[in-house]
Amino acid sequence: MKPLDQLVQQEGAIQDRSIYWDNDVYQAEMEHIFARCWLFLTHDSIIPEKGDYQVTTMGEDNVIVARQADGSLKAFLNSCTHRGNFVCFSEAGNTRSFVCPYHGWSFGIDGSLQDVPLEKQAYHQEIDKTALGLRQIRVASYKGLIFGTFDESAPPLEKYLGGMAWYLDSFLDVPGGIELIGPPMKSTLECNWKNPSENFIGDGYHVGWAHASALEIAGGSLASMKGLNEYDKNSGLQISLPEGHGFGAIWECVAALHPGPPGVAYQQWVDQRSPAVKEIVGEQREKFYRAHWNATIFPNCSFLYGTNTFKVWQPRGPHSIEVTTWTMVEKEMPKELKDMIHADNMLTFGTAGILESDDGENFENCTNSNRGHSTRQGTVYLGMGQGHERQEAGLPGIVSDGWVNETSTRGMYRRWAEMMSGKSWDNLSTTADLENNQ
Amino acid sequence: MNSEEHSALSGQPVDQATHFEIERFLVREARALDEERYHDWLDNMVAKDVIYQLPTQEVRYRRDRKTIGNAQTTYLYNDNYDVLAMRVARFDTGFLWAEDPPMRIRRYITNIDAQWADEEGEVDVWSNFIVYRSRAQRDNVSTHGRRRDRLRKTDGQWQLASRVITLEQRVIMDKNVHCFF
Numbered sequence: 165m166k167p168l169d170q171l172v173q174q175e176g177a178i179q180d181r182s183i184y185w186d187n188d189v190y191q192a193e194m195e196h197i198f199a200r201c202w203l204f205l206t207h208d209s210i211i212p213e214k215g216d217y218q219v220t221t222m223g224e225d226n227v228i229v230a231r232q233a234d235g236s237l238k239a240f241l242n243s244c245t246h247r248g249n250f251v252c253f254s255e256a257g258n259t260r261s262f263v264c265p266y267h268g269w270s271f272g273i274d275g276s277l278q279d280v281p282l283e284k285q286a287y288h289q290e291i292d293k294t295a296l297g298l299r300q301i302r303v304a305s306y307k308g309l310i311f312g313t314f315d316e317s318a319p320p321l322e323k324y325l326g327g328m329a330w331y332l333d334s335f336l337d338v339p340g341g342i343e344l345i346g347p348p349m350k351s352t353l354e355c356n357w358k359n360p361s362e363n364f365i366g367d368g369y370h371v372g373w374a375h376a377s378a379l380e381i382a383g384g385s386l387a388s389m390k391g392l393n394e395y396d397k398n399s400g401l402q403i404s405l406p407e408g409h410g411f412g413a414i415w416e417c418v419a420a421l422h423p424g425p426p427g428v429a430y431q432q433w434v435d436q437r438s439p440a441v442k443e444i445v446g447e448q449r450e451k452f453y454r455a456h457w458n459a460t461i462f463p464n465c466s467f468l469y470g471t472n473t474f475k476v477w478q479p480r481g482p483h484s485i486e487v488t489t490w491t492m493v494e495k496e497m498p499k500e501l502k503d504m505i506h507a508d509n510m511l512t513f514g515t516a517g518i519l520e521s522d523d524g525e526n527f528e529n530c531t532n533s534n535r536g537h538s539t540r541q542g543t544v545y546l547g548m549g550q551g552h553e554r555q556e557a558g559l560p561g562i563v564s565d566g567w568v569n570e571t572s573t574r575g576m577y578r579r580w581a582e583m584m585s586g587k588s589w590d591n592l593s594t595t596a597d598l599e600n601n602q
Numbered sequence: 603m604n605s606e607e608h609s610a611l612s613g614q615p616v617d618q619a620t621h622f623e624i625e626r627f628l629v630r631e632a633r634a635l636d637e638e639r640y641h642d643w644l645d646n647m648v649a650k651d652v653i654y655q656l657p658t659q660e661v662r663y664r665r666d667r668k669t670i671g672n673a674q675t676t677y678l679y680n681d682n683y684d685v686l687a688m689r690v691a692r693f694d695t696g697f698l699w700a701e702d703p704p705m706r707i708r709r710y711i712t713n714i715d716a717q718w719a720d721e722e723g724e725v726d727v728w729s730n731f732i733v734y735r736s737r738a739q740r741d742n743v744s745t746h747g748r749r750r751d752r753l754r755k756t757d758g759q760w761q762l763a764s765r766v767i768t769l770e771q772r773v774i775m776d777k778n779v780h781c782f783f
Contacts, residue, residue, distance in 0.1 A: 209671055209672045210670070210671040210672070210673070211670065211671055212670075212671050212672075213670065213671075216670045216671060253661075253663070254661060254662045254663045254666065255660055255661045255662070255772070256660065256662065256670060256673075257662055257663060257666040257668075257670065258666060258668060258670055259666065343672055345672060345673070345674060345676075346671075346672075346673050346676065347658060347660045347673055347676050348676070349658060349676060349678060349774075350658075350772060350773040350774065351773065351774035351775075351776065351777065351778065351779075352773060352774065352775050352776065352777070353777050354777070374699070376695070376697035377692045377695040377696075377697035377698040377699075378692060380692075380695045380697060381688050381691045381692050381695065382688075390697075391697075486773055491676075506674070506676070507677070507680055510676065510677055510678060510679075510680065511681075511685065514678055515678045515774050515778055515779050516656065516678040516679050516778060516779045516780050517778070517780070518688075518689065518692055518780070520778060520780075521700055521777070521778040521780040522698075522699065522700060524700075524777035524778050525699070525700040525777065528777060
């Protein structure tokens, strides 16, 4: 691995191409990023009842998240402490125990070891079951969004989200909050996990070009972007948080990628809700509530607020990911509207989606060009809008005009380099420090 | 055939001549799609009230099938005629970079089993498929699955009235399934 100041240069504007290809970089990411960050697991709405569980991965580690009798959550490794086999092969369900199919060790929904066959006869009643529970993972929820971390020294989830939490509240604080609808779609892309993360955090640029065919047939208020002929930089902005999260917002475009009747119904819902939302989150964030967002919560959880797609890019080696896609809706929406939005999400950003299929090709090819040794010696460029960022009172983080920008993408790579340096949490940048230094 | 005679047939295997027609229809449909004749397919082989679905299948234990939380069926395709037409229109825009150079697709339709449906002039048809897609130089993927179709004979021509596609993969081992099965 090259020195970090070569891998990411010029405040995030230059990336060494090896970071999308080399296995040693990937293994370092697993250690310094995926074993340390808060990673998205699931949503409260998916596992509401005692014994409900979902199996997912954190990096490449297989984990179980389960609802406890007292309503709290626990997460633990899906790997038997006897010989390492998985203890759960279902992706979700409701259960009282997880039984390993190898020797029958049985674990409770809290991950504790309950029963060991032949405990008396073969173990002479001497086995310490309390020391052999499934490895526990720190778990926390932010307004229904459930995250886990392997790092005991990681800051609390809200602090990890930093300034992003304030923006997320624009739609998380609506009456009733939000929910995710599953079961999720799952597919694979032969790309590095950072390619889709950077696309969602701040690539407004590609929308008018890569998605030209979809914009042409779907119409809507973004259709004028087709072919990148027209664009008003005052139509939105980008935000980058020092914690690595970020997003682009397009004003008054919440339903822009829902063509036809679902878009009309969704816009009506938002118009109707806006006064109540304004009461709760204030005028500034009502504007975000009515905007379309493309966002990433560092490192690999991305969503499009407005288009209602919510995704996790699960790394599966340096050149491969698994894509998990849910639909994000407001809990209090009528079922009819939720169903329309769910269907639209599948039509646009589902596995057979008319926009998703454009992106997949680009992500894969941006990774795979770096197979070439000589190609890989070079760098790629994210300089759009650099030098035009600012801090603005009342808006956490770094602000830049225009949703076609690369401000939030550079921020993601600055955080990536910071985390890869192995610095302790106390020495990593925060929104609070940025504000104090202003 | 009166309605009584028809209901006695419902669920019975179709006769040899009908089976032959059905099989020919499915093969012709596959060739139209292989040859990117999407308008031919929509105009001549698909009923205007078609329902075209591809639901995802969760991997669950046999003993625990109950839906948890707010889960519902997630469809990769849940299209009516207009949505299918929109997907086809996208091919016509000239901006579909992923299909240029063109993708090469071959559909293999097999295990065809047809029986009379509960509606007169309609049949339920089960078939298995392999769809092979090749893109660019070395990007090759085969997708396997099953279809349950409802075909309807209108003016002497069979048309697709509904299709429910099942893919056996839970995690789709491809970048998308943006092709007709």
